[in-house]
Amino acid sequence: MTPPLTSVAELAGLPGPLFLAIGVFDGVHLGHQAVLCRALADAKKSAGTAVGVTFDPHPVRVLRPEQAPRLLTSTPHKLQLIRELGVPNILLIPFDHAFAATAPADFIRALVAAARPLREICVGFEWSFGKGRAGNLALLAELGAELGFDEVGVPAVEVDGEIVSSTLIRRAVEAGNLGHAARLLGREFTILGTVVEGDHLGKTLGFPTANLSAHNEQFPPNGVYAVTARRGAQTLPGVVNIGVRPTVHAAGGERVFEVHLFDFDETIYGEDLEITFRQFLRPEQKFPSLDALRAQITQDAAQARAILSVRG
Numbered sequence: 001m002t003p004p005l006t007s008v009a010e011l012a013g014l015p016g017p018l019f020l021a022i023g024v025f026d027g028v029h030l031g032h033q034a035v036l037c038r039a040l041a042d043a044k045k046s047a048g049t050a051v052g053v054t055f056d057p058h059p060v061r062v063l064r065p066e067q068a069p070r071l072l073t074s075t076p077h078k079l080q081l082i083r084e085l086g087v088p089n090i091l092l093i094p095f096d097h098a099f100a101a102t103a104p105a106d107f108i109r110a111l112v113a114a115a116r117p118l119r120e121i122c123v124g125f126e127w128s129f130g131k132g133r134a135g136n137l138a139l140l141a142e143l144g145a146e147l148g149f150d151e152v153g154v155p156a157v158e159v160d161g162e163i164v165s166s167t168l169i170r171r172a173v174e175a176g177n178l179g180h181a182a183r184l185l186g187r188e189f190t191i192l193g194t195v196v197e198g199d200h201l202g203k204t205l206g207f208p209t210a211n212l213s214a215h216n217e218q219f220p221p222n223g224v225y226a227v228t229a230r231r232g233a234q235t236l237p238g239v240v241n242i243g244v245r246p247t248v249h250a251a252g253g254e255r256v257f258e259v260h261l262f263d264f265d266e267t268i269y270g271e272d273l274e275i276t277f278r279q280f281l282r283p284e285q286k287f288p289s290l291d292a293l294r295a296q297i298t299q300d301a302a303q304a305r306a307i308l309s310v311r312g
Helices: 008-013 030-045 059-063 075-084 104-114 137-147 166-174 178-185 290-310
Strands: 018-022 049-056 089-094 118-124 150-154 190-196 210-214 223-231 234-243 256-261 272-282
Touching: 008 089, 008 104, 018 030, 030 049, 030 118, 030 150, 049 075, 075 089, 075 190, 075 272, 104 118, 104 137, 118 137, 137 150, 166 178, 210 272, 223 256, 223 290, 234 272, 234 290, 272 290
Parallel strands: 018 049, 018 118, 049 089, 118 150
Antiparallel strands: 190 210, 190 272, 210 256, 223 234, 223 272, 234 256
């Protein structure tokens, strides 16, 4: 997998003309996909090169950290999803206070100077950028006329009468409305995580689990879910528990994210799994004993197997 570019100057190494799709793209939802795919389609028509341009960390985390949203996708997950759309190149700009102080026109002129040449910039219909968020579509159009590139403001995407946004998706996921979140995302909601070592309680109960250090921050409600896990080219069925495990830990325990993969017995510490939530099974609850917990997990696993078998 080609690593992302990390400076505007590196655009000079890509064959032109360049078609840039610019945005934060948290979640890579249907609205983001419309922007990225427009640049991709226009580049294809002109035998040019499409580039997704995004930022790390989320700009609000730098500018107003107390208001920073819970991320739908970590940066590695976001880059993976953008690549899966077919965008061959990504420019990942480090976002800090120095970059935030860049005047909008200076940022665009730097893109034009680096590209060989710059043909198009695609953004969302309400995109704003640069110092004081003073940059907008009107400025892009003005600079495009001066510097010789086209600006494209991609219209809003509506689903169920609502304009698709990362904020709406966060609310849906938080409320456990994963069906609505999936319609807004254009794909089922997923969490990318790295397998870390846990306390091996699952193995003691006869259901070994992979504990995940999740890359993203927006979780669905605590509970048990039928899931599939993507491990490279493999898709593995399983069941996930999200919660504080009240049967074995006192109130206020650390929230864990653990997956039991069916008929799987490999050591995968340090590997990434992308978990797709297929169906909610039950809320988290406290059981009177480990035997009662084991019996419920047995039922959860059987129910999840049946659901996933029906779904193919």
